[in-house]
Amino acid sequence: MVRYDVLKMDLKSTKQQYAVLALSDEKLLEEIFSLLSISVNPLANPYSDDGSYAASISRLPIGLRAMAATHHLDISLTLDDLGWHFLNFGESSFVRETEAGLRELGLREMADWFAEAYAIVNPLRPEIDVCGDYDDCLTQHGHMDRIDELTRQARPKQAKGSKGPIYGAWITYTRAHPENVFGKQIL
Numbered sequence: 001m002v003r004y005d006v007l008k009m010d011l012k013s014t015k016q017q018y019a020v021l022a023l024s025d026e027k028l029l030e031e032i033f034s035l036l037s038i039s040v041n042p043l044a045n046p047y048s049d050d051g052s053y054a055a056s057i058s059r060l061p062i063g064l065r066a067m068a069a070t071h072h073l074d075i076s077l078t079l080d081d082l083g084w085h086f087l088n089f090g091e092s093s094f095v096r097e098t099e100a101g102l103r104e105l106g107l108r109e110m111a112d113w114f115a116e117a118y119a120i121v122n123p124l125r126p127e128i129d130v131c132g133d134y135d136d137c138l139t140q141h142g143h144m145d146r147i148d149e150l151t152r153q154a155r156p157k158q159a160k161g162s163k164g165p166i167y168g169a170w171i172t173y174t175r176a177h178p179e180n181v182f183g184k185q186i187l
Contacts, residue, residue, distance in 0.1 A: 018178040018182055020178070020182065021174075021175060021178060025171045028171055028174060028175075029167060029170065029171060032064075032067060032170055032174060032181065035064065035181075035182070036064065036067060036068055036071065039060055039064060039068070040053075040056055040057060040060075040068050041056040044056035044057075046072055046089055046094065047088055047089065048091065049090070049091045050091070051091055051093045051094070053091070053094050054069075054091065054093035054094045054096070054097045055093070057069060057097060058097070061179070061180050061181060061182070061183050062104060062180050063104065063105075063173055063174065063177055063180030063181040064180070064181045064182075065097070065101065065104075066100070066101030066102075066104040066105050066173070067101070067105075067170050067173075067181070068097075068101075069094070069097040069098045069100070069101035070098055070101045070102055070105065070107075070166050070170075071166075072085070072088070072089050072098075073085055073089070073098055073102075073114070073166060074164055074166040074167055076088065076089070077151070077154055077155045077164065077166070078155075078164070081147055081148065081151040082113065082114065082117040082147060082150045082151040082154050082155075083117050083120065083121040083134070083138065083143075083147040083150075083151070084134060085117075086117070086118055086121045086122060086125065087121070087125065087128065087134060090118075090121070090122060090125060095118055095122075098114065099111050099114055099115055099118075102114060102166075104173075105166070105169040105170065105173050106169055106172070106173065107165060107166065107169050109153070110153075110154050110165065110166075113150045113153050113154050114154070116146075116150060117147060117150045117151075120138075120143045120146065120147060121138070121143075121147070124137055124138065124141060124143075
């Protein structure tokens with residue numbers, strides 16, 4: 001693991017150079033995950049409606065905060081659809097953090113699709129909880145086709161083994177703004 005308290009100064013530029021940026025994309029992503037694992041309170045439950053997860057990540061540097069907020073969405077897009085994400089991670093503060101995180105990471109279109117899907121699913125959550133059938137409920141209300149379309153847009157086709165758009169954005173963002181992920185570091 002790279003030590004985050006070590007900073008190199010490039011005297012030819014005013015930009016601070018972080019040692020972790022010399023890593024491959026794969027290793028950099030591993031470092032980000034390691035940092036997230038020690039930075040987010042393990043008692044903060046992203047599945048809960050108590051707001052603890054959003055409160056926990058609110059203290060992180062803005063880029064790391066965006067990554068903590070969007071991590072679960074990347075998983076949801078792999079396993080489920082965009083609407084189902086809100087059945088697992090629909091707490092309003094966490095949803096706001098996720099949308100803001102997508103925008104911070106430069107995924108503005110995805111943030112728009114995310115917000116639209118939330119506006120569709122959130123009012124129906126109590127009904128979905130009662131009937132227990134997400135697909136039927138959204139179909140009866142005429143929303144399933146739109147959720148499917150939003151999911152297709154948010155989950156672009158990608159080569160096997162490549163990073164999805166969210167994790168790919170983490171890498172791009174970290175290379176451009178390491179201070180927003182690892183914090184401002186002083187020698």
